[in-house]
Amino acid sequence: MSASSLAKAVVDGILTGGVYALMAAGLTLIFGVMDIINIAQGALIVLGAYMSYVLSVHLGIDLFVGLIITIPAFFVLGVAIEWAFMRRLREQDRTAMSILVTYAVAIIIEGLLSVIFGVDYLQLRASYVDSTFHILGFYLPYIYVFGFLLAIGLLGVLYWILYRTHFGRGVRGSLQNRTAAELIGVNVNRVRAVSVGIGVAVTAAGGMVFGATNAFNPSSGYDLISRLLSIVILAGLGSIAGALVAALFMVTLEDVVAVVWSPVWATLVYYASLIVVLSFRPGGLFGSAAVRAQ
Amino acid sequence: MRRGTWMVAAGVLAAALLVGCGSSSSSSSSGGGSASNASSNKSPVVIGTSLSLSGDFSADGQAFQKGYQLWASDVNKAGGLLGHPVKLDVVSDASSPAQVVTNYQKLISSDHAKLVFGPFSTLLTVPASKVVNRYGYAFVEGAGGAPAAFGNGLHNIFDVSLPVIDNLVPFAKWVASLPASERPKTAAYATSDDPFTQPQIPLAQNIMSAAGIKTVYSKVFPAEVTDYAPIATAVASSKADAVVLGSVDVPTVSAFVHAFIQQHYSPKVFIATAGPDQGAAFLKAAGGAKNAEGIMYPNGWYPGYANAQSQKLVSEYVAKYGGTPADVNADVAEAYSVGQAIAQAVAATHSLDNPKIISYLHSGVTLNSVQGPVKFNAQGENGQAAAFVFQWQKGNQVQVLPVGASGSKPPLIPKPNWGS
Secondary structure (H helix, E strand, C coil), rough: CCCHHHHHHHHHHHHHHHHHHHHHHHHHHEEEEEEHCCCCCCHHHHHHHHHHHHHHHHHHHCCCCCCHHHHHHHHHHHHHHHHEEEEEECCHHHHHHHHHHHHHHHHHHHHHHHHCCCCCCCCCCCCCCEEEECCCEEEEEEEHHHHHHHEEEEHHHHHHHHHCCCCHHHHHHHHCCCHHHHCCCCCHHHHHHHHHHHHHHHHHHHHHHHHHCCCCCCCCHHHHHHHHHHHHHHHCCCCHHHHHHHHHHHHHHHHHHHHCHHHHHHHHHHHHHHHHHHHHHCCCCCCHHHHCCC | HHHHHHHHHHHHHHHHHHHHHHCCCCCEEEECCCCCCHHHHCCCCCEEEEECCCCCCCHHHHHHHHHHHHHHHHHCCCCEEECCEEEEEEECCCCCHHHHHHHHHHHHCCCCEEECCCCHHHHHHHHHHHHHHHHCCCCECCCCCCCHCCCCCCCCCECCCCCCHHHHHHHHHHHHHCCCCCCCCCEEEEECCCCCCCHHHHHHHHHHHHHCCEEEEEEECCCCCCCCHHHHHHHHHCCCEEEECCCCCCCHHHHHHHHHHHCCCCCEEECCCHHHHHHHHHHHHHCCHHHHCCEEEEEEECCCCCCCHHHHHHHHHHHHHCCCHHHCCCCHHHHHHHHHHHHHHHHHHHCCCCCHHHHHHHHHHHEECCCEEEEEECCCCCCCCCCEEEEECCCCCEEEEEECCCCCCCCCCCCCCCCC
8 A cells, every 4th residue: 555545545635525515414403402412414416406407407517506496495495494393392202203304305305306306316417527737646526525525614604603603603502502692582493404404514515525436316316414413413413513524533543444444344444533532522522502602 | 093193103103005006016016917717716836936026126126127027927827836826025135245145034934925026136145045944835935146146055056047156157268368469468457345246256367367367466356335436446456358347237237338438548348247137227327328338247148149039028028017028138038047947947846835935946856938048056046157258349249159059249358448
């Protein structure tokens, strides 16, 4: 194994990690705000990929330009999901029940996509999907670089909304103490609906990049959910910055192990590292208490 | 009940209904054929099967369902089984080895299916065959051809398709036989950790190594991997002349194709154990016919197979489901062959009794199917099945190996560069 293979694995891990952070951001935001474990996140990612496919193939809209349509559409979808499914859950058993309810949402999405598109695999196509540029001896695919930059940009916007705006203060207030937030005039229901909307909206972008880098069909979301949950848990539930750091760390570690040692061990090391980190930092890298206090 | 609880209940109910809708006939269907007058007056014969209508194997599972339905339709048009119309009872296992066990228990003990057909993949066939054996049922299947399915001492399992362990042998022997100037000097072997792919690779590797082809990469990757980039990039970095990929589905091969293109790496020879056989579905994921050009795969059947029954099946498929012959993948033929084998056994024994059917299938009789002759050995493998290798050439799946076999055309070597 050469040094250049190792370096390539690190670069691949960082670029792919950015995409995973983008896909996990919505999950961590929804959990952080509402204590809801959104099992439908994988299905929403696949839905995002199909939306981009429709715009690209049937309307000829570029994958990245299409996000101007899919992100707002997904915001509305997120608000609708919050209103129809999440708001109805009782506070006492919200987290446990959310697993069942969002699983139902995932099944609904999968069923609809199967009926509309069938189960054949698709992959998003654009001139930059297979194109690369050569730098320092590596061929870097444009789609991964663009996806990484998109992830950094959108996660930055999310961070700004949460920590630099009045709405963000409302979100964090709701996280810390719902009753106190309501007493000082925060409309918690509205904050929650908008937060889920934002979380799902970001997922549209993650879905587009996922669809451009992987073949997908309506069932592809299930393969993602365990990986995304592990990133969110390692990050510290609710932490946007943590999601980025955790995704970069986990995916890079996995890629390096796959190249240096064996792909079979990569998955084991991925989850073992999660256990090791949580042994020392049970709240994750950016523990939820710290996230809510920022 | 509180309004909120009603809303949640309604959502879950809607989900359940959609699953039923999306996965199509998780209930019974007659297969679409109109049974003759004689058979329509008799009670239907329920044949149960568990298929992967969702999950990782959903594309294959739904293709299998079409194959079973086409067979049921045809057999009903011909008067059914012993005059009884056939009614399929299809339940979805979501590609889960745990669910498939529950499903066959339900089909036999609760739904009272008279006969059962196999699921998709060795991964699901192995656990399913054990539970079906417990009830004494014949278990004829078309997609569980790996050694793992036949090493459990079961007397009731029969695979109508090609035993997968020999899948790559014609390819490996052909590579080894190439003149030195054309023969690859190095090879990379990457395989999914799956009972279907794992046994195939060492056999091919041994044959190629004996011919002096140096192994420069040989790794197993987990079946549930979601990021193929590091593995595919490592293969590309090895600059192997030949790549042998142990894949079970389209996404795996598609990921390797795109990674190879991105790394400006085009091996002289590229074969994948499954994925390219999915016809038009593979082309969609791989990025079109130009990217598929020259990619090889082993199989026992393809839409152009020169067999009258096979051609009839392809015509019926296109008439019923639309598309072109290229859309008919081997899953459909494998499923159809299962029905054919059972129908011949029922006709020969004049019975729907499973022990009699098992005895008949073990009697050494040669059956016919859309995949060619079927003759089961003591383990239940089809000893008559021929191993072919196909190659994508100008958007068509072309039989290329064994060289000189009926229907074989010259293989394209070296594989053209991507997109050319």
